[in-house]
Amino acid sequence: MPGGGGMATFLGFRRADGQVGVRNHLLVLSAGGLTGQTARRVGAALAGAVVVVLPHGSGLVGRDLAVQRRAIAGLATHPNVGACVLLGDNPAVMAQAAADIAPGRRPYECLTLDDCGHDGLALTDRAVRAGARLLRQISRERRSAEPVSALGIGLECGRSDPSSGLVANPLLGLAADWLIDEGGWAVLGETLEWLGAEHLLAGRARTPEAAAAIEGAVLERERIAVAAGLDLLGSNPGPTNIAAGLSTIEEKSLGSIAKSGSRPIEGLLEYGETPRHPGLWTMDASAYAPESLTGFVVSGAQLLLFTTGVGNPYVSALSPTIKLSANPDTCRTLADQLDFDASSVFSGRESLAEAGEALCRRVVAVASGEATWGEITREGDEVLSRFGQAL
């Protein structure tokens, strides 16, 4: 452990259900598109509120419906959420959501258009007042020393270049190994970016079932690409990756999976699914960062580590996202986007192990309240994946 000796701790918000948050957000969550603008008005009226709009709703079926339900409950009771104002347009969906949220024992208020004469302005008024009361209530909560074993982190890369695979992603691997050894959990997503390296992930799976699930998920993504007549060159790696020196999906994947470190893989999670126990997990999800990060957040990850080669401003709204790069040019030009500069490893002034320890210390600092650039500049958003058509 960086700092050495004894159980590593951070300062977090312990919740009534035993989860530990690294932030104490009031979440204004719209469970559909009809109340999206109301949610944005409510958020603008309340200091520090985080707004998430799930733009779809009525007519979702099958996997989309299941993911929507998981997302509403997972976001409203996320460890980083102190309280939630949930807005919607369907009383039945809201009743289901309230039942799903209740076990989280987090303060919340559910309001629908039906409660307010189908008037968005009346709903705005009630929601602002409800949110104000909740904000006052959660402002009384204090941080306490908590074991880092309470943490879950999502591992992401975006707009990668070869410095990502050489330095930045292996650094995330060191942080993931450290957290898992401390008793926490980490999750690797972006299924398509295992293609060409899936045998290495499967070889680390705890069970034959987990190995088969990982290889099956990759083959399914490959099948989708082939069925669409898509040449991956130009889409993944994309034009930005190619200009930076990545030539094939195999090369990108071999660099990408370095984020997962070296510990055994417990299993394959569905999109937004919560790990059943600590350790390293994989999540079958889109490789597009907005969808991928929200999958990690819905699963309960309180922190995200996000490497980039040439730069990528995107972060989560709910989970502080530590951005890092090892590309010396990027670290120089995007100093107020990148929270961690790993270019010293690239240029040989520092060892990977030294930078890994510094990154673990930064994880503890951000978990304890140090703001990331993305939080300061309000870059955060949440984007839920869609899988099929709505009715």
Added chain:
Amino acid sequence: MSGGADAIRLSPEDNVATVLRPVSAGEDIQVRCGVEVTTLAAADAIPMCHKISLLPIKEGHMVIKYGQSIGEVRAAVGPGRHVHVHNLRSARARAAP
């Protein structure tokens, strides 16, 4: 990482290295693999972070980086050449013949 070298070969099985700075055609560069450093003449100009071939690679043979295949070359490549999308292609996710 660089330890003063101009390029890094991540695994002894690799037939390409990644250059850590822009390289000019005709330049001799130092390639590090672990503690071992060798000299290679660059035949092409190569942008930073792009790949340089270390050995002759025959048409259809695999390009190896991280000790793993990252695709196959479309035409024979001599040592010191820029290896990228113009002469390397994925062996995966190809449309059915």
